[in-house]
Amino acid sequence: MIAGLPAAQAAVTTYNVVETFYEPDTQPRNTLFTGSFTYDDVGQTVSDLTGWLTESMTGTATGDAPYYDMTQLYLSYQLSAVYDAELGGLLVTTFLNDNTNTFTTMLGGDGWSPDSHGGSGLYYGFPGSNPGNAYAMIFVNTSDPTAALTQAQIDKLAYADCAPGGMMGATCMTGTTEAGYGSIGTMSGYPVSQVITAAVPEPETYAMLLAGFGVMGYVARRRRVA
Template identity: 60%
Template sequence: MNVLKKTLAIAAMTLATSPAFAAVSTYNVTTTWFEPDTQPKNSIFEGSFSYDSATKVITGLAGKLSESMTGTDASNMTWLNLNYQLVSWYDAALGGTFAATFKNSNTNTFSTLAGGDGWSPQAGVDIGGVYYGYPRPANNPGNAYALIFVPDNPLTALTQTQINKLAYADCAPGGMMGAVCMTGTSAAGYGSVGTMSGYPVSQVISMVAVPVPEASTYTLLSLGLVMTGMIARRRREQA
């Protein structure tokens, strides 16, 4: 029994000192911006991401963004692949985490002639949606992005205030709008609706993976296996 007691003591110490790993889950997300000028086609982002519920960090956000100005109906719009999550931050006031995924491997989206960071929704509104590299069309990198918001509980429906901060930009060169990128922003969130009057209306998040077990779960499982083996051995010895 001394060996069993030692095993229990070691397990207890392990549980007391080992940090519990936060549950990391994978989610799907669909964000929609209403486009008055291209109805019945809207701008839609469909993607997925991983979320750490302890650190509130989003990783691996990627997906595709529809171009509502293309196609004859909603079934055959062109979709852009957005595979580079380059920006993320936590907003304590809104109670959640923002993340943006881009078409290019950099954030160069809007012109910086009027200042600004060259990508954020507010920078886009302030410059009138003019593309990065203006005034030379050949310098337009044709970037695009979608900005989503994940509440502390990702499955909680967004409030209107949170929806107002969702945004997208599509600066595909050679488009119908010349030097202006197609954007989707809200007047309440950024002071103006998008360049074709588009604005965010909804976001739906759903879980698609089981959370990763905490370290303590593995410790208890190992302890159970050890104890089972020891009990079986004692029974054999007493037989």
Template identity: 30%
Template structure:
């Protein structure tokens, strides 16, 4: 038993001595439903990626999106459809949402980042018809990196080996 504890402590110290993980490409999924205007009840969904290597975690920061796909009203929109730079917003290291605008479709629309938290982010659209404009909520979900799954599986495997070894030694 003491050997198991000592081995665990040594492994933990070795892991702590490793250099911190470098930033990587982040992947997010998003979706929402329009809650007002001519398109009430319509939904949208998509995904985007960005590199957070330059994220400092201090104050307001905007990072360029490297890949985006959005499905809305039966059409697929990409970065090529954007009217301006497509970026994600952070404040003090907290993800606030996506800034993306399309003016080449009917209706024109934007994804707007929150100001203090991602739950404040929303989708807004503007129709050619007066009074037809509206908004909707948006929900973001980070997609875990494959390395996170690999580390989880490796940890579970090590726990299983330790339990098996303990069972063999006590028999």
């Protein structure tokens, strides 16, 4: 820990995350969420989860793998972070819109949770206008964010896409597992992997750190002389 910095500030790390949902009906295109977040290992909190969600019903098989020219939605509103004691980590969700209105509430539920739509995938406000929301849910192990996920943790990953490129009539495209939420996705999509890696600092960051250590060394030498 660097002297003079608050403990919580010194513990914050930026991570990159890639989730993959297998989509049997749109091969070779899968749904991918590629993003980043910051993690405070003192407070065990996640913030600023943002990233790009692909729409696997768009794009062409002739594009470059793994994105295949798919339309990508930028999810920039982290609106949920729930600790799951059984899994040992946080389920964190970022949205396209600045609200959680995703699925119909005609069947009850909160309008966005992966199991709240009863497998129907109908958009929020059905049969009225569709707000076109989307989200991706990741899992962060609070002991080690980069640890490989267990199958039980993978089963709790999820996404929903109610934006135009993810719609099948009134049904949103989703990715879930039966083990995690009682049903697979609306086009049979389901999560297969998630990889979290520590972000590599930019060269400017290294330069600032070295400069900071240099100042600290100078101050320490002055104190010894005094």
